[in-house]
Amino acid sequence: MLSVKEAESIVLNLAQPLDSQQDVETVDLLAASGRILAATVTSYLDFPYWDNSAMDGYAVRFADVENCSTEKTVALDIVEEIPAGYQPQYTVQPGQAARIFTGAVMPVGADTVVMQEETRREGDRIFILVSPEKPQAFVRHKGAFYQAGTPLLNPGTIINASEMAVLATAQCIQVPVYRRVRVAIFSTGDELVSPDQPLSPGKLVDSNQYALTVLLTQMGFEVIRLGIILDNQYELTKAITQAISTADVVLSTGGVSVGEYDYVEKILADLGGEIHIRAVAIKPGKPLTVAQFKRDVKTSDSSMMSSDCLYFGLPGNPVSALVCCWRFVVPALRKISGLGSDAWGPEFVRARCNVELRSHGQRETYVWGKLYLVAGVWEFEPAKGSQNSANLINLANTTGLAVLPPTETWILAGEFVEVLKVSH
Ligand SMILES: Nc1nc2c(c(=O)[nH]1)N[C@H]1C(S)=C(S)[C@@H](COP(=O)(O)OP(=O)(O)OC[C@H]3O[C@@H](n4cnc5c(N)ncnc54)[C@H](O)[C@@H]3O)O[C@H]1N2
Ligand code: MOO
Numbered sequence: 001m002l003s004v005k006e007a008e009s010i011v012l013n014l015a016q017p018l019d020s021q022q023d024v025e026t027v028d029l030l031a032a033s034g035r036i037l038a039a040t041v042t043s044y045l046d047f048p049y050w051d052n053s054a055m056d057g058y059a060v061r062f063a064d065v066e067n068c069s070t071e072k073t074v075a076l077d078i079v080e081e082i083p084a085g086y087q088p089q090y091t092v093q094p095g096q097a098a099r100i101f102t103g104a105v106m107p108v109g110a111d112t113v114v115m116q117e118e119t120r121r122e123g124d125r126i127f128i129l130v131s132p133e134k135p136q137a138f139v140r141h142k143g144a145f146y147q148a149g150t151p152l153l154n155p156g157t158i159i160n161a162s163e164m165a166v167l168a169t170a171q172c173i174q175v176p177v178y179r180r181v182r183v184a185i186f187s188t189g190d191e192l193v194s195p196d197q198p199l200s201p202g203k204l205v206d207s208n209q210y211a212l213t214v215l216l217t218q219m220g221f222e223v224i225r226l227g228i229i230l231d232n233q234y235e236l237t238k239a240i241t242q243a244i245s246t247a248d249v250v251l252s253t254g255g256v257s258v259g260e261y262d263y264v265e266k267i268l269a270d271l272g273g274e275i276h277i278r279a280v281a282i283k284p285g286k287p288l289t290v291a292q293f294k295r296d297v298k299t300s301d302s303s304m305m306s307s308d309c310l311y312f313g314l315p316g317n318p319v320s321a322l323v324c325c326w327r328f329v330v331p332a333l334r335k336i337s338g339l340g341s342d343a344w345g346p347e348f349v350r351a352r353c354n355v356e357l358r359s360h361g362q363r364e365t366y367v368w369g370k371l372y373l374v375a376g377v378w379e380f381e382p383a384k385g386s387q388n389s390a391n392l393i394n395l396a397n398t399t400g401l402a403v404l405p406p407t408e409t410w411i412l413a414g415e416f417v418e419v420l421k422v423s424h
């Protein structure tokens with residue numbers, strides 16, 4: 001059986017980023033929220049756009065005031081007042097100053113700003129009480145933070161609040177982003193009904209499709225829900241064929257173990273999928289199945305290019321399905337989405353266990369629970385009740401999965417473990 005690390009590297013090798021030419025769309029500024037840049041963004045504007053004042057005070061010529069002090073003040077004539085948003089009308093000559101406010105444009109002739117706390121006003125004259133530290137003091141220069149035409153944001157950057165501020169400032173109102181990764185999701189099992197259907201004896205509500213849909217939708221992926229498919233070779237073949245022809249990634253749950261009705265792996269092979277993973281030494285999640293389908297798709301200029309579809313046959317047990325998704329699927333999707341490699345995850349932190357943790361060994365074991373920061377130290381508290389892959393009830397509020405390596409069966413309370421951070 002493959003180790004978790006081996007499986008992870010197989011999955012990440014199979015996951016190939018979207019194409020930076022074909023898989024790109026241009027969207028309006030606000031529509032770029034949560035999207036990933038597909039190209040380097042540049043602006044035609046310098047930033048700051050113009051020389052402006054960093055303080056409320058007076059724009060002066062440094063040479064006029066460099067030797068002043070409270071004992072030896074310098075008096076200057078105020079030629080105009082420049083609020084933010086206005087274009088100055090006068091050139092500041094020797095012996096003159098302009099009243100200026102934070103963010104207002106520097107007048108020609110002045111090279112330095114003196115903050116108003118270091119001045120005394122008498123009518124149209126201003127007395128400078130303290131000599132500025134250096135010429136250009138409190139002047140924010142045009143282009144000091146960014147020069148027009150140079151790279152502003154790099155491809156692979158996700159547009160969150162701070163990036164949105166940068167794009168808005170630079171007036172980049174048409175943003176080139178990768179299209180969203182399309183993920184088809186369906187559940188398999190004769191026992192499954194949807195949450196709103198009557199529950200006849202022996203049936204079980206399909207929770208997997210709901211959990212996976214929310215997880216991936218919240219991460220910005222485009223989810224295509226294909227419903228519940230019976231454990232029937234014909235129906236499954238039809239569903240898998242449809243899924244692999246429409247999506248970049250397919251997630252099915254159930255039907256990947258060794259039972260009579262576990263058809264998924266056989267159908268994947270019959271349909272020409274190359275099966276790369278049949279089982280992984282992970283608990284929960286052992287029967288994880290991963291296959292790749294090679295496809296040729298038509299590009300916008302009618303030439304052909306290859307675009308693979310990655311298929312994850314996740315185990316049916318609800319916790320197994322989510323653990324496999326957090327551990328393997330999410331990093332693969334992030335890579336495919338065009339995100340930079342530093343953002344693929346998974347993200348681990350070292351955390352102190354507040355109670356002991358046990359496992360049966362042999363498989364890398366993931367214990368679900370909560371991560372807390374206590375005085376700068378991560379602490380992990382396992383979910384109370386049964387840590388059983390069929391028990392999704394105590395999964396609520398999970399923010400971390402403590403990882404016990406196959407050889408480690410007992411972690412004492414107070415010891416540190418690696419914990420996989422998961423979105424909640
Ligand atoms: N003889 C063996 N039996 C099993 C093994 C094994 O190694 N040898 N592995 C066990 C492990 S570990 C897991 S995990 C499961 C995985 O089974 P499948 O992926 O084939 O899934 P199913 O058999 O279809 O279902 C398993 C379990 O999960 C419930 N389920 C399925 N789909 C959903 C859903 N959408 N929402 C909620 N619950 C779901 C289903 O009713 C079953 O109880 O196999 C073990 N068996
Ligand atoms: O994936 Mo199974 O848990 O290991 O029940």
Ligand SMILES: [Mg+2]
Binds near residue numbers: 254255256259316
């Ligand atoms: Mg089964």
